[in-house]
Amino acid sequence: MATTSKYNIYINEKSLIITSEVPKDLINYQLVEAQSFDFEKFYQALRKNPNSLFVMVCNDPKMVFKTIKDKVRVIEAAGGLVKNEDGKYLFIYRNGRWDLPKGKLEPKEKKKEAAVREVEEECGLKVKKLNEKIIKTYHVYEIKGKPVLKISHWYAMQAKGNQKLVPQLEEGITEVKWFAKQDFSIIKSNTFGNILEVINFVC
Template identity: 65%
Template sequence: MAQKYNIYINQKALIITSIKPDDSLDYQMLDVQSFEFEKFYKSLSKNPQSVFYLLTEHPKAVFKEVKSSLRIIEAAGGLVESNEGKYLFIKRNGRWDLPKGKLEEDESKRDAAVREVEEECGIVVKKLGKKLIKTYHVYEIKGKPVLKVSHWYTMLTKSNQKLIPQLEEGITEVKWIAKKDWNLVRANTYPSILDVLDIV
């Protein structure tokens, strides 16, 4: 299977892959030989394009190089399924999202994922399942780009628990949503969340 790494910067995407993009897509091709992430990042605000491709025979190596140039922040979260087959979503800062948060010192990714889901939604997770995917998102801290690596896990719990949004984290709503109604979420969420939903 061909390797592909999607790095999201706000609503823009940098895709590092060995697969030539479909020509029906609207994208800009970048030269992998001269690519420097910091220069690319600084030029983004002046570029109206939203999808950028770095085509290479060695996506993993190129991705590692990009990663090594940035400060990494590790986070973990969950796609929580209820005993009725619905999934748990939160509304944070006006958009649908999945519960997740940063790892605490010496905390494992799996423990952090469960803790964050429980804190942000006010529930108790009954079972932690398999790892689904890792997503990558760049944002700024003190004017410097950092890379947030989020580790996503499947989880199971009962749906008869009272849902309590963690207001101090900007969460205004917690809701069980059936898979057939995910279009509601897809219309108002983040690109990295779509990556999680697309593999389920």
């Protein structure tokens, strides 16, 4: 049975969308053949491909994604989109870009617990309330020349806005700051595709 699920895998500044139907508003993309698809070969070939958006149309995106996941190393992470009483949202500045606090799950740690822990560690604040799960995002990076798939689980959170924010410098974080929605253009102009997916839920 066909599924309508869609997976957007971010790979550096590029992305691969696995879907049962090409989104109507999509332009300037390259189609990718689903049959005999080898993700590692695709990943290596991206370096010489000038295109930035790739689309694979298939009957069962979930199964195709599972096939990719089964063949690469997978790291689970969790993080949060934190809102304060003034309606502002918490962002971190890490390695030259605006980002959201997140990190890898510890052994046997639950996703919700990891999300809160990472937010508190990276930003130096206490989370007042953990709300619903927002989304899962997928991005690929490289370890020892091999692609690694990071699956990040994002949760909505609440916190008091008058806390002293302390960036976790050892994680490359140099600034932690609250932003109002009307200032999100600053974030959007210098962030990652997966972060845009998360903040689209409040824009």
